[in-house]
Amino acid sequence: MPLIELHMLNSGKKHAAGARVFSAPEMTGGAAERHSAGLIVLCGAGKRYGNGCHGLRPTSLSIAKGSFVAVIGPSGAGKSTMLRLINGLEAASCGQIRIDDETLGPRNLRRIRSRVAMVFQHFNLVNRLSAMTNVLTGRLAYRSWLGSVLYLFREEDMAIAHESLARVGLIDKAWERADQLSGGQQQRVGIARALAQRPEVILADEPVASLDPVASEEVLSLLHQICKQDGITVVVNLHQIELACRYADRILGLNGGELVFDGPAEALNEQALKSIYHRDGVVADANPELALAHA
Numbered sequence: 001m002p003l004i005e006l007h008m009l010n011s012g013k014k015h016a017a018g019a020r021v022f023s024a025p026e027m028t029g030g031a032a033e034r035h036s037a038g039l040i041v042l043c044g045a046g047k048r049y050g051n052g053c054h055g056l057r058p059t060s061l062s063i064a065k066g067s068f069v070a071v072i073g074p075s076g077a078g079k080s081t082m083l084r085l086i087n088g089l090e091a092a093s094c095g096q097i098r099i100d101d102e103t104l105g106p107r108n109l110r111r112i113r114s115r116v117a118m119v120f121q122h123f124n125l126v127n128r129l130s131a132m133t134n135v136l137t138g139r140l141a142y143r144s145w146l147g148s149v150l151y152l153f154r155e156e157d158m159a160i161a162h163e164s165l166a167r168v169g170l171i172d173k174a175w176e177r178a179d180q181l182s183g184g185q186q187q188r189v190g191i192a193r194a195l196a197q198r199p200e201v202i203l204a205d206e207p208v209a210s211l212d213p214v215a216s217e218e219v220l221s222l223l224h225q226i227c228k229q230d231g232i233t234v235v236v237n238l239h240q241i242e243l244a245c246r247y248a249d250r251i252l253g254l255n256g257g258e259l260v261f262d263g264p265a266e267a268l269n270e271q272a273l274k275s276i277y278h279r280d281g282v283v284a285d286a287n288p289e290l291a292l293a294h295a
């Protein structure tokens with residue numbers, strides 16, 4: 001089974017090498033069955049914001065368990081919207097999202113979210129708290145409301161948090177305040193917090209956009225290791241195409257809320273890059289280097 005398959009309901013043309021495009025009738029039968037095999041499945045899922053803006057046009061795709069997927073595209077392409085839809089931070093305005101065959105909805109939102117951890121560009125740590133306490137907050141989904149408010153954790157939570165910090169190589173920083181750590185270390189705490197959730201999926205929204213190249217490499221390499229060793233599915237939004245090509249099993253390219261590329265790094269040729277980074281009415285974007293400068 002291929003690691004990634006994308007079927008777009010809203011277009012009949014082939015956008016770029018590696019992208020497989022099907023019209024709506026072809027979504028029945030075999031294609032629909034193959035979708036249901038994925039851990040994360042979007043079935044015509046899209047988001048139209050209140051102001052009429054299409055954050056994500058109706059999109060159907062399936063992401064296999066244990067795969068490492070990079071989502072690329074210029075600013076405003078819909079990368080964050082796609083991730084927010086997958087963890088239910090944003091409700092889809094059409095279609096459905098399924099995680100492990102369960103359709104995301106108000107009744108199971110909390111439970112599904114506990115299995116889908118997020119990693120953020122600006123880390124979203126509580127600065128005044130220690131690295132350990134920040135990681136422990138990853139356990140809150142498993143605790144009562146009162147326990148959450150009072151930061152009451154069980155011994156089991158402490159063991160999981162300890163193990164998670166060790167996994168990201170920061171056990172020696174466990175009791176340092178989050179804001180005393182470097183950017184790369186703070187992001188590793190963010191990853192440890194995600195791991196403490198014991199998730200099936202990690203969604204990372206531009207996790208290296210605020211880091212220097214060395215720390216970026218460390219963070220992506222860590223996410224890749226976690227994906228391949230623990231079988232946790234990772235979907236990461238990235239601006240750096242070179243990193244996406246090196247780490248991802250599959251690359252999704254978005255432009256204007258539309259999925260215009262779906263394929264492996266080898267298929268990401270000049271034509272594909274143009275389709276991902278072109279801007280309507282801007283002739284200069286025919287040059288991929290200039291297009292990337294706008295990414």
Ligand code: ADP
Pocket residue numbers: 049050051053054055056073074075076077078079080081082
């Ligand atoms: P990306 O992460 O690729 O930069 P986003 O998913 O943040 O893109 O945004 C996709 C589009 O949706 C953009 O045009 C953006 O302006 C719009 N958008 C995002 N969030 C909102 C919102 N809360 N309300 C209205 N429009 C939004």
Ligand code: MG
Pocket residue numbers: 079080081205
């Ligand atoms: Mg974004």
